[in-house]
Amino acid sequence: MDEQKKYGGGKRSKILELNGITKKFGGLVANENVTFDVEEGEIVGVVGPNGAGKTTLFNSISGAFPPTSGTITFNGQDITSLPAHECAKIGIGRTFQIPQSLNEMTVWENVIVGALCHTDNMNEAMKKVNEVMELCGMEKFRDMVAGKLNVAQKKRLEIARAMATDPKLLLLDETMAGLTATERIEAVELIRKINSMGIAILTIEHNMDVVMSVSNRVVVLVSGRLLMVGSPEEVTSNPEVISAYLGGGSKDESDE
Numbered sequence: 001m002d003e004q005k006k007y008g009g010g011k012r013s014k015i016l017e018l019n020g021i022t023k024k025f026g027g028l029v030a031n032e033n034v035t036f037d038v039e040e041g042e043i044v045g046v047v048g049p050n051g052a053g054k055t056t057l058f059n060s061i062s063g064a065f066p067p068t069s070g071t072i073t074f075n076g077q078d079i080t081s082l083p084a085h086e087c088a089k090i091g092i093g094r095t096f097q098i099p100q101s102l103n104e105m106t107v108w109e110n111v112i113v114g115a116l117c118h119t120d121n122m123n124e125a126m127k128k129v130n131e132v133m134e135l136c137g138m139e140k141f142r143d144m145v146a147g148k149l150n151v152a153q154k155k156r157l158e159i160a161r162a163m164a165t166d167p168k169l170l171l172l173d174e175t176m177a178g179l180t181a182t183e184r185i186e187a188v189e190l191i192r193k194i195n196s197m198g199i200a201i202l203t204i205e206h207n208m209d210v211v212m213s214v215s216n217r218v219v220v221l222v223s224g225r226l227l228m229v230g231s232p233e234e235v236t237s238n239p240e241v242i243s244a245y246l247g248g249g250s251k252d253e254s255d256e
């Protein structure tokens with residue numbers, strides 16, 4: 001497909017560039033020489049078997065653990081060794097595979113924590129919270145303690161908190177895992193809405209139907225290495241992807 005046509009014409013710039021990312025934990029190589037980029041306004045899916053290094057890659061991009069080698073560029077700025085709070089400040093928002101909600105705190109309090117990453121001004125932060133609570137359909141849970149939310153609501157809270165940091169790039173780590181089919185449809189709608197606000201999205205997703213329908217391009221990781229990057233059509237028709245995926249262990253439906 002004509003790339004220019006696919007993205008509505010005009011030249012796009014890269015919002016995120018990963019160049020030769022390697023991450024080692026002692027002798028274990030979780031990511032090896034991973035290179036790809038995300039263009040402004042794009043939705044890029046990340047797939048791969050359990051243990052392929054998907055979350056590790058997000059940890060590098062968001063500044064949680066810097067990579068062992070390689071470079072990460074965000075909006076033209078080298079952020080390879082930028083700490084997590086700085087990455088959040090410059091516009092990289094993320095959710096966590098295991099929801100990190102502060103269970104004793106209310107939904108509102110959880111979201112304002114995100115907003116205060118992006119501004120020191122309390123009024124501005126509160127305005128942001130209202131905005132993202134509405135966007136994520138969380139207003140009705142505003143005063144509920146986060147620990148009482150169900151899985152789908154907790155995943156939404158993760159998204160709301162990440163959105164409160166006012167990201168230009170949003171990293172979603174399995175935000176659909178454990179959701180029912182209806183909840184997944186609602187989550188896809190939310191992702192599309194966020195993307196239509198001009199926010200680029202990198203999303204780790206196990207449900208193939210979801211990832212193929214929502215992504216402009218898909219990155220396939222296997223054993224820490226990049227197997228391919230391509231359109232959903234290219235990825236699903238690649239025999240190597242099919243065999244790596246099917247031969248790569250369980251597809252992590254454990255938390256369903």
Ligand SMILES: Nc1ncnc2c1ncn2[C@@H]1O[C@H](COP(=O)(O)OP(=O)(O)O)[C@@H](O)[C@H]1O
Pocket residue numbers: 025028029030048049050051052053054055056057
């Ligand atoms: N903090 C860590 N310390 C040691 N090993 C880790 C750490 N984080 C991840 N790993 C290992 O790195 C590999 C990739 O893990 P991960 O990135 O979580 O995979 P995925 O998200 O694709 O399932 C796994 O073998 C995992 O055990």
Ligand SMILES: [Mg+2]
Pocket residue numbers: 054055056097
């Ligand atoms: Mg993971």
